[in-house]
Amino acid sequence: MDDLDEETGKGLFRLLKWIVIDIFIETAVYWYGRLFLNIISFGRYPQQNDEAETRCILAGVVAITLTIALIIYLEQGEL
Numbered sequence: 001m002d003d004l005d006e007e008t009g010k011g012l013f014r015l016l017k018w019i020v021i022d023i024f025i026e027t028a029v030y031w032y033g034r035l036f037l038n039i040i041s042f043g044r045y046p047q048q049n050d051e052a053e054t055r056c057i058l059a060g061v062v063a064i065t066l067t068i069a070l071i072i073y074l075e076q077g078e079l
Helices: 001-038 052-079
Strands: none
Touching: 001 052
């Protein structure tokens, strides 16, 4: 009986983890990428009605990577 409870708990934890990761990607990375694309294209891309979800998420990953690299670089200069 304990094994069943343990497996159920693991399954619920996996589901909760998947939901949190999905929400993070759908909101934070997507909107950060959309903002990044708007900044580098001076507001021309993506348009208001454009369905560029994959491009926005990819741009979000690139923007987050660049932001982390910039923070590390700036921290190195202070040492």
